Amino acid sequence: MTLKHRELYERYVYAGAISRNADAVAEMFTEDGLFEAPLVPPGHRLPGRLEGREAIxxxxxxxxxxxxxxxxxxxxxxxxxxxxxxxxDVFIAEIDTGFIAPGGRRTTMSLVQIFRLRDGRIASLRDYFAPPAG
Structure with a gap:
């Protein structure tokens, strides 16, 4: 695992899951970047496919x-x-993320992400996670 991959991944997690900064997440992608979430059901708040930095x-x-x-x-x-x-330019992340929901309920989400890089940015990301029901 390269240091470049670890640094990029940790920046991505901080921008997204931790600080929830959509601008910072989008800036990590190439202008024509692709975000895919194949397990997200149709009609979900997060579309299963986002093409281009602005759509992301x-x-x-x-x-x-x-x-x-x-x-x-x-x-x-x-x-x-x-x-x-x-x-x-390709690496895979296996992740178990612990969450604390409002009210203190603890949950864990397991997921796999496949990153493809170009010129130091994310050209495509396949995010295999199943969002919580509800």
Whole structure:
């Protein structure tokens, strides 16, 4: 696992799950970047496919603004493993994220993300997670 991959991944997590900053998330993508969430059901607040930096910014912002998804990351209960591939611009993240929901309820979401980079930015990200029901 390269340091470049770890640094980018940690910046992505901080921008998204921790600080919920859609602008910072979008700026990590190339102008023509692609965000895909294949397990998100149709009609979900977060579209399963966002093409282009501005669509990513708008889609991620809407997801973060939805009260249903206003949870705090529990750093102590979260963990990840990064895997390099034979392509130096592709890496895979296996993640178990602990969350604390309003009211103190604790949950864990397990997911896999596949990152493809170009010129130091995310060209595509496939985010395999199943959003909580409700």
């Amino acid at each position: 910014r708008t889609g991620i912002a809407a997801y973060h603004d939805d009260p249903q998804y206003q949870r705090t990351v529990d750093i102590e209960r979260s963990r990840y493993v990064l895997h390099d591939t034979t392509d130096p």
